Amino acid sequence: MTKFIAWLGGAIFVASLALCAWWYLFDLGRSMPATGWRSVAYDAALITVFAIHHSLFARDGIKRRLSLIPPPLLRSFYVWIASVLFILVIALWAPIGGDLYQASGLAAAAHASAQLLGLWLISRAVGGLDPLELAGIRQVTSSPPEPQSQALQVAGPYKWVRHPLYLGWMLALFGTAHMTGDRLAFAGLTSLYLIVAVPWEERSLRQSFGEDYRRYADRVRWRVMPYVY
Numbered sequence: 001m002t003k004f005i006a007w008l009g010g011a012i013f014v015a016s017l018a019l020c021a022w023w024y025l026f027d028l029g030r031s032m033p034a035t036g037w038r039s040v041a042y043d044a045a046l047i048t049v050f051a052i053h054h055s056l057f058a059r060d061g062i063k064r065r066l067s068l069i070p071p072p073l074l075r076s077f078y079v080w081i082a083s084v085l086f087i088l089v090i091a092l093w094a095p096i097g098g099d100l101y102q103a104s105g106l107a108a109a110a111h112a113s114a115q116l117l118g119l120w121l122i123s124r125a126v127g128g129l130d131p132l133e134l135a136g137i138r139q140v141t142s143s144p145p146e147p148q149s150q151a152l153q154v155a156g157p158y159k160w161v162r163h164p165l166y167l168g169w170m171l172a173l174f175g176t177a178h179m180t181g182d183r184l185a186f187a188g189l190t191s192l193y194l195i196v197a198v199p200w201e202e203r204s205l206r207q208s209f210g211e212d213y214r215r216y217a218d219r220v221r222w223r224v225m226p227y228v229y
Contacts, residue, residue, distance in 0.1 A: 009079045029180060032097040117175075152205075170191050198223050
């Protein structure tokens with residue numbers, strides 16, 4: 001039963017990512033009249049609820065309070081909630097509307113190049129990670145559960161910025177040749193959350209990897225955007 005719960009959670013995790021890609025490409029790209037700032041505020045609240053879950057669950061105190069959950073299922077529990085919340089963000093999103101720009105010709109090609117670079121960074125950044133651990137399955141399938149199976153990533157795009165996955169996300173979303181109000185809001189709100197979350201994530205990385213991460217941070221100066229942040 002435990003393995004079934006973990007694998008089902010992993011399937012929902014993958015489904016939420018696929019749904020997000022379809023939603024961004026087709027639904028958020030529709031041209032429609034602007035609906036005003038109330039929709040922006042409402043959607044910002046949706047993203048905030050999703051972000052609060054991530055921030056709270058990262059705290060050791062919260063994890064200790066989840067003693068009723070078997071340790072092998074703790075990561076799966078997090079993945080379940082995060083995936084469901086992400087699907088709810090998509091389902092409950094209030095359309096914002098409005099067309100900001102639609103590039104063509106060489107400009108469109110430049111936008112496509114930026115998006116392809118972003119997708120490449122994402123693929124390279126996750127290439128060294130364990131997909132079963134990301135999906136909350138590894139702790140259930142390993143016996144005994146592995147408390148720390150991920151190694152510190154320092155190769156590939158990690159030589160340029162400490163969080164290339166976040167940079168890739170921003171390039172993929174902001175690089176679109178057709179920017180609508182919905183695409184801009186989703187890109188801006190999620191990117192803002194990632195930037196705010198970076199110091200918290202790096203605190204956890206320092207706790208996990210100690211001096212190795214401190215030396216890595218000294219060597220790779222930029223967190224997300226070279227020469228900016």
